[in-house]
Amino acid sequence: KFHCSLLPILSFLKETKTKHDMRRFTHCIKVGITLVLVAFLSLLDPIYKQLGENAMWAIMTVVVMFEFYAGATLSKGLNRGIGTMLGGGLGCLAATIAQEIGGIGNAIVIGTSVFIFSAAATYSRSIPSIKRQYDYGAMIFILTFNLVVVSGLHADKVVHLARERLSTILMGFVVCIFTSFLFFPVWAGDELHDSLATKFEELARSIEGFLEEYFKEISKENQCNPSFHFSCCKSLLHTKTKDEELAKFARWEPWHGKFGFSYPWNKYLQIGEVLRELATTILSLKGCLQSPRQSSETAWQSIKEPCEAAGKSLAWTLRELGGSIKKMRRCQTGDLIVSKLKSMRVELSMAMSPSTLGQLENGEGLAIANFMFSLM
Amino acid sequence: KFHCSLLPILSFLKETKTKHDMRRFTHCIKVGITLVLVAFLSLLDPIYKQLGENAMWAIMTVVVMFEFYAGATLSKGLNRGIGTMLGGGLGCLAATIAQEIGGIGNAIVIGTSVFIFSAAATYSRSIPSIKRQYDYGAMIFILTFNLVVVSGLHADKVVHLARERLSTILMGFVVCIFTSFLFFPVWAGDELHDSLATKFEELARSIEGFLEEYFKEISKENQCNPSFHFSCCKSLLHTKTKDEELAKFARWEPWHGKFGFSYPWNKYLQIGEVLRELATTILSLKGCLQSPRQSSETAWQSIKEPCEAAGKSLAWTLRELGGSIKKMRRCQTGDLIVSKLKSMRVELSMAMSPSTLGQLENGEGLAIANFMFSLM
Numbered sequence: 198k199f200h201c202s203l204l205p206i207l208s209f210l211k212e213t214k215t216k217h218d219m220r221r222f223t224h225c226i227k228v229g230i231t232l233v234l235v236a237f238l239s240l241l242d243p244i245y246k247q248l249g250e251n252a253m254w255a256i257m258t259v260v261v262m263f264e265f266y267a268g269a270t271l272s273k274g275l276n277r278g279i280g281t282m283l284g285g286g287l288g289c290l291a292a293t294i295a296q297e298i299g300g301i302g303n304a305i306v307i308g309t310s311v312f313i314f315s316a317a318a319t320y321s322r323s324i325p326s327i328k329r330q331y332d333y334g335a336m337i338f339i340l341t342f343n344l345v346v347v348s349g350l351h352a353d354k355v356v357h358l359a360r361e362r363l364s365t366i367l368m369g370f371v372v373c374i375f376t377s378f379l380f381f382p383v384w385a386g387d388e389l390h391d392s393l394a395t396k397f398e399e400l401a402r403s404i405e406g407f408l409e410e411y412f413k414e415i416s417k418e419n420q421c422n423p424s425f426h427f428s429c430c431k432s433l434l435h436t437k438t439k440d441e442e443l444a445k446f447a448r449w450e451p452w453h454g455k456f457g458f459s460y461p462w463n464k465y466l467q468i469g470e471v472l473r474e475l476a477t478t479i480l481s482l483k484g485c486l487q488s489p490r491q492s493s494e495t496a497w498q499s500i501k502e503p504c505e506a507a508g509k510s511l512a513w514t515l516r517e518l519g520g521s522i523k524k525m526r527r528c529q530t531g532d533l534i535v536s537k538l539k540s541m542r543v544e545l546s547m548a549m550s551p552s553t554l555g556q557l558e559n560g561e562g563l564a565i566a567n568f569m570f571s572l573m
Numbered sequence: 574k575f576h577c578s579l580l581p582i583l584s585f586l587k588e589t590k591t592k593h594d595m596r597r598f599t600h601c602i603k604v605g606i607t608l609v610l611v612a613f614l615s616l617l618d619p620i621y622k623q624l625g626e627n628a629m630w631a632i633m634t635v636v637v638m639f640e641f642y643a644g645a646t647l648s649k650g651l652n653r654g655i656g657t658m659l660g661g662g663l664g665c666l667a668a669t670i671a672q673e674i675g676g677i678g679n680a681i682v683i684g685t686s687v688f689i690f691s692a693a694a695t696y697s698r699s700i701p702s703i704k705r706q707y708d709y710g711a712m713i714f715i716l717t718f719n720l721v722v723v724s725g726l727h728a729d730k731v732v733h734l735a736r737e738r739l740s741t742i743l744m745g746f747v748v749c750i751f752t753s754f755l756f757f758p759v760w761a762g763d764e765l766h767d768s769l770a771t772k773f774e775e776l777a778r779s780i781e782g783f784l785e786e787y788f789k790e791i792s793k794e795n796q797c798n799p800s801f802h803f804s805c806c807k808s809l810l811h812t813k814t815k816d817e818e819l820a821k822f823a824r825w826e827p828w829h830g831k832f833g834f835s836y837p838w839n840k841y842l843q844i845g846e847v848l849r850e851l852a853t854t855i856l857s858l859k860g861c862l863q864s865p866r867q868s869s870e871t872a873w874q875s876i877k878e879p880c881e882a883a884g885k886s887l888a889w890t891l892r893e894l895g896g897s898i899k900k901m902r903r904c905q906t907g908d909l910i911v912s913k914l915k916s917m918r919v920e921l922s923m924a925m926s927p928s929t930l931g932q933l934e935n936g937e938g939l940a941i942a943n944f945m946f947s948l949m
Binding site for chain 2: 222224225226228229230232233236237239240246252253256257261265304307308311312313315316317319320323336339343344346347348434435437438473474477480503568
């Protein structure tokens with residue numbers, strides 16, 4: 198019987214897994230095609246004549262900036278562009294000043310400027326708010342600045358070099374954006390959206406699974422392993438970092454599908470936070486499963502019914518909310534949900550008052566009420 | 574006199590701005606010095622004559638591989654070295670084959686090899702176990718392979734180029750390792766070790782804080798905000814990603830301080846996991862604070878004493894364990910702790926049996942017992 202209930206979950210997992218695998222596969226193909234494109238583009242005679250050795254910067258740009266998510270690609274590309282321009286401009290300036298002075302002053306100016314700008318940019322990389330969005334740009338700034346300053350020592354072609362490099366980076370950037378956005382784009386926003394809807398479903402399933410486990414055990418009196426439903430919740434607890442990353446990329450993504458400009462991605466993070474709190478509550482119920490239950494059979498039966506009803510309505514609520522988020526429509530059953538949850542709480546507290554084991558649902562009921570309040 | 578009064582302020586600032594800020598500052602200085610060193614090294618006449626334009630690869634190596642933690646720097650450097658060698662070698666081979674064939678076959682061989690190797694390496698980057706340790710190496714492999722293959726189309730100096738590039742990368746690598754490891758190194762292992770000990774302390778403090786809050790409120794009958802103690806626990810829940818990253822870097826770090834080779838960093842991750850579970854339990858007690866407590870004053874008083882005693886011994890236990898981990902000595906009071914916790918559980922279950930509110934400590938007691946079992 199347990200196996201039966203596992204089957205649809207497994208097939209569901211398989212489905213999501215294969216979908217993710219497919220995207221990974223497509224991503225590899227896209228990277229390969231982009232690189233071939235750039236390689237041949239930079240080897241075309243007219244372009245090669247103009248760019249020469251600098252063609253390698255186009256390849257480098259593609260390799261470095263082509264990320265799995267479209268938003269990540271765009272963010273890295275823009276960071277790279279801005280970092281290169283800033284670094285190149287300041288580098289030009291420093292190199293020119295150094296050459297104006299000449300002699301031993303030249304080396305001093307170069308050494309000092311390299312030290313100051315590198316240290317300052319490195320420090321800015323360790324500030325959390327800058328690190329989150331512009332870490333890569335700062336690195337490219339340091340790199341370009343140093344390259345321009347050092348090359349400026351021996352040759353007088355700094356401006357020329359900077360212009361060429363920028364145009365090759367631009368070429369790589371355009372090809373990258375072209376392949377990344379037009380052929381099977383992988384949007385971080387879509388992923389965040391789907392993962393949030395899945396979380397609701399997972400929580401609903403683990404509440405149901407927990408209740409089943411809890412009331413099954415007492416009738417069979419054997420210790421079984423309830424870790425399956427909890428591993429779901431546990432992995433959900435550690436999604437914070439990933440969600441934040443996805444939201445970061447999603448903010449860079451242009452209008453696509455149902456997501457407009459300045460779509461409120463922050464709301465997703467907030468809902469995710471609330472869901473993680475709910476997962477914490479569900480996880481803490483694990484203790485109830487492990488604790489010995491010495492209560493009489495009758496007391497058990499008296500709480501069984503309201504608890505199961507509550508569990509069912511909780512799961513239903515979660516599914517309803519998850520569904521409405523997935524389909525991006527206003528949850529029309531909102532009032533119904535609230536009244537249902539309220540009556541559930543009343544029922545539970547009635548069932549609980551005479552028994553010592555009501556603890557089980559009280560915490561859960563509270564959590565869900567809290568959760569509802571923060572959602573509506 | 575002014576100097577005298579400034580001194581304590583400075584020392585105070587030093588203390589409050591924490592060790593972390595100081596390390597960040599040192600890191601910036603180190604990066605600056607390293608870059609100046611590399612810039613002047615690559616501009617020395619004998620070296621410049623040999624390396625020429627390739628000198629920029631040394632700068633690039635330093636900028637890209639110099640990370641905050643010593644282990645991260647070493648791992649990136651080795652990844653870069655191996656990636657460059659593999660990519661360069663295969664690139665040479667492909668370019669030679671392409672030139673042997675010549676004509677239109679040349680372009681076909683180049684296009685095919687670029688596509689196959691880039692796609693394969695990109696796919697390997699999306700496999701979790703490879704992504705964790707060798708992500709950067711795979712990227713460098715793609716980069717070098719493409720550069721060598723494309724440059725091989727127009728010039729016959731592939732081997733020469735590869736050798737030069739490798740030697741400049743080696744130069745950057747050596748300078749990097751030199752500054753990173755010899756001057757105020759920041760070890761990821763130290764950080765992981767300290768953060769684990771701090772976690773024990775934080776949990777102990779939040780248990781104490783929770784109990785204080787719980788028993789204070791009933792006597793004063795006012796709603797106060799207990800969020801402070803919980804934010805600690807909450808932030809602790811999200812340390813998984815950071816811990817795993819630190820452990821990853823720590824594995825690369827050579828013998829230093831009290832940490833030998835093949836130090837069991839995995840144990841740290843396991844203990845961290847158990848602590849996060851405990852934090853989950855503590856967080857779930859939040860519900861108890863929010864729930865109305867209608868019980869009589871006498872019932873309250875009867876559970877207050879054993880609960881507070883239990884909380885105290887839990888906090889003591891956590892501090893003892895944290896201290897022994899911090900000092901890296903065997904926890905000598907192990908037997909004492911186990912017997913103390915056992916007697917605590919007996920006491921709690923005695924105090925609980927007549928009252929309906931014993932729920933509070935039961936879950937906690939269970940969690941800590943579970944925790945003790947997995948630690949000893």
